[in-house]
């Protein structure tokens with residue numbers, strides 16, 4: 108009886124593995140692809156499905172210390188069940204029932220809230236109560252204490268965006284509980300940060316600010332007016348829109364003019380009736396939520412009808428096109444600031460989109 112002697116090459120691979128070594132030449136294509144090859148796939152979530160499940164969670168699952176938040180994450184079908192919308196972005200629907208409170212904590216992960224419908228929840232950031240209303244963007248920069256409370260008799264749900272997967276990948280996560288009782292249930296008309304930093308083009312002299320944006324609330328009336336002005340002026344022949352019938356604004360840190368958050372770009376886009384964007388793709392990933400109106404998004408050649416509340420994930424280097432018959436507003440968030448800070452940003456236009 109003879110067993111085959113392992114060849115010298117087989118033996119080499121075995122010895123490499125035993126020595127915790129791994130050669131590049133067997134897996135160069137996977138490690139260093141010609142273009143990004145995300146595990147995440149283009150994916151769409153319907154608001155009515157997500158909201159319905161959030162509502163059921165509200166009936167069955169209490170919110171409190173430990174679990175911290177009744178937040179349900181979009182789990183990209185390409186990511187093996189992980190609660191990540193893309194490789195770097197967390198997107199969740201958070202739901203607070205009548206009079207419910209979510210306790211104080213802080214973490215190194217950066218967060219925002221975007222309100223697609225409803226009102227009545229106050230997010231308290233570092234002791235500053237901030238009202239959340241339809242169309243508003245509310246920031247929770249890293250290591251800022253925050254808690255949420257619903258002051259009304261009606262439930263409220265909103266979109267949370269965080270850089271949880273990025274921070275996990277970098278092993279940069281830090282988390283601390285805050286006090287068990289709410290810092291305040293005060294409900295002032297305007298938050299302190301808005302009173303100091305919310306005046307266009309004016310920054311307070313002598314108010315110390317941390318590196319993160321000192322403005323924590325971006326109100327829909329301003330966003331709406333800015334987008335309307337862009338489209339009106341473009342129609343009169345003035346420059347300034349992203350594309351034909353496509354206006355967009357980026358939320359910025361009023362102290363620096365840069366992105367409102369260090370790791371997440373936040374933008375609102377408006378398509379005029381009949382508009383269609385040119386196919387485009389970027390290195391880096393994004394999540395979009397339709398805020399108002401309806402239309403369609405084409406992701407890597409597949410067209411999906413979308414309407415208010417619906418969400419979709421655009422993984423790195425996936426070409427996307429938006430179109431609408433009657434007009435559509437969309438909120439977008441992405442990891443663009445990370446790519447730009449690291450010199451990894453790249454984009455392709457329509458001609459390249461099919462390559």
Ligand code: GTQ
Nearest residue numbers: 176178199201253267269
């Ligand atoms: O509201 O503090 O969706 O800490 C995930 C983690 C929300 C929050 C999420 C969080 C929060």
Ligand code: FE2
Nearest residue numbers: 212214218253
């Ligand atoms: Fe949090």
